Amino acid sequence: MKQSIIALFTLILLAVSCKKDETRIVYTAPQAVASFTSTTTVKVLDSAAKSSVALGFNWSSVSYGINASITYTLQFDTAGGNFSTPSTIIAGTDTASAAVITNALNTIALARGIKGERTGKLDVRVKAEVLQNGSSALTSSIPAVYSEVISITVTPYSLPATYLYVLGDFQGWSLTNPPVIADTANSGKFEGFVYCPTSGGFKFLTELSWDKPYWGYNSSTTMEQGVSGNLYTSGAGLFRILADTKAKTWSATSISWSLVGDAVSSDWVTDIPMTYDATSKTLVANPVTITSSGGFKFRADKSWTLNYGLTNGSIVLNGGNFGVSQTGNYKVTLDLNDLANLKYSIEKL
Structure with missing residues (x-):
């Protein structure tokens, strides 16, 4: 009788095991995104046509062997870069092509260090991934795959720089001709070099008025608008000052x-x-x-x-x-x- 009970229990375990095997989802990862092409590899951008299509990209759809939507993203990097922090344009889901608008490509080229009216090169590839639970905010356990890299020669047009004014103890908090840091790509990322003869606090002003938005201290790496705390420099000398008004980050680093x-x-x-x-x-x-x-x-x-x-x-x-x-x-x-x-x-x- 005891042996019969053990045998019956073993059969139940086998049945449960088989049932689990029947519901497992097995995918087959593709090797790469194939047949990645561009409509042109040389492009001079024109501000008069900033809403027009500058480049078109095509590729072959990939399959993971499961019923899942594939999201494709164009990635751009400086020529010879490793795509560790690429500029991106989401092409869409279950698509095999993308059109890049002139203004978007111009912004990417400037952000990647190509000066307006100067010719430079960008590397481009397409990334294919399964965004689990339909959210790009979640890390997917299914590996992404990539296309080969295409080199694009591009000449962007200049954009008017925007500025943040730097006022602080080092210049008496004066609104008269304060130093500036510049955003040359309209990306929200400002950079500049400011000489501070003494250590002390400072703020970023968007305009030369305290009635307009200004940025102050939130932490040693982050900032907020309209707060009373001061950003600061440690010691005297020339500083490289960075500010990102989108990420709300800042830094002031002594430099020679x-x-x-x-x-x-x-x-x-x-x-x-x-x-x-x-x-x-x-x-x-x-x-x-x-x-x-x-x-x-x-x-x-x-x-x-x-x-x-x-x-x-x-x-x-x-x-x-x-x-x-x-x-x-x-x-x-x-x-x-x-x-x-x-x-x-x-x-x-």
């Missing part, structure tokens, strides 16, 4: 600048320091010997993470080399007061 290159030293490792001149509000290296056979760039904190070069007559991030036609002693200045209008000078002594 130098010249580097085989025109000012024997290699591209040795830095020639620049000093801040409070009268001209510029960074200065004077005197510095520059040879005509080499080149140089400006870089921050003796690192290539942030550097400026010369491309098509304009100072740009990661640009080409500066140079002189005649070897000699020079005074070199760099004006970082307006990120939308960077200036430099090389004056022979």
Whole structure:
């Protein structure tokens, strides 16, 4: 009798196990999104046609072998990037094409560091994923797949920069000609370089009036509008100030600048320091010997993470080399007061 009961219990377990097997959902992950193509790989954008389609993309639909909706997203990155923080455009669900409007592509190009009226390259790919429970806010346990990367050559148009004014203890909280940080891509991300002779508090103003919206301290990394607490700098010197009015984040980091290159030293490792001149509000290296056979760039904190070069007559991030036609002693200045209008000078002594 005892053996019969055990046998019956074993059969029940087998039945339950079989029932579970019958309701399991098994998917087959595709290898990639195939046949990813673009209507063109070279595009000059025109502000007069900002609502028109700039690029069209097509791809082959993927299947996971289950009844599930597939969401496709275009991802854009700087040429040679790894798509760790891409700009994105959601193409839609269960679709095999997408049209990108001129204004959207222009915003992405500017945000990726391509200057207006300058030609640069973007990498583009399409991502396919199953958004479980119908929400992109949830992490999917089903792996996403991607297409091959297409390289796009694009020339964006310039947008008028927007500014935040920086008022604080360092300049007596004066509304007269305060320093600014700039958003050059209309992305809500502002950046600038501000000299503070003393440590102290500051705020961001959207207009030169305390009756207009301003930003103050919420935490060491976040800010809020209309609050009484001050943002702050630690110590004196030149600071790189960042503010994101969409993410409500901020930072103020002490920074130094130098010249580097085989025109000012024997290699591209040795830095020639620049000093801040409070009268001209510029960074200065004077005197510095520059040879005509080499080149140089400006870089921050003796690192290539942030550097400026010369491309098509304009100072740009990661640009080409500066140079002189005649070897000699020079005074070199760099004006970082307006990120939308960077200036430099090389004056022979």
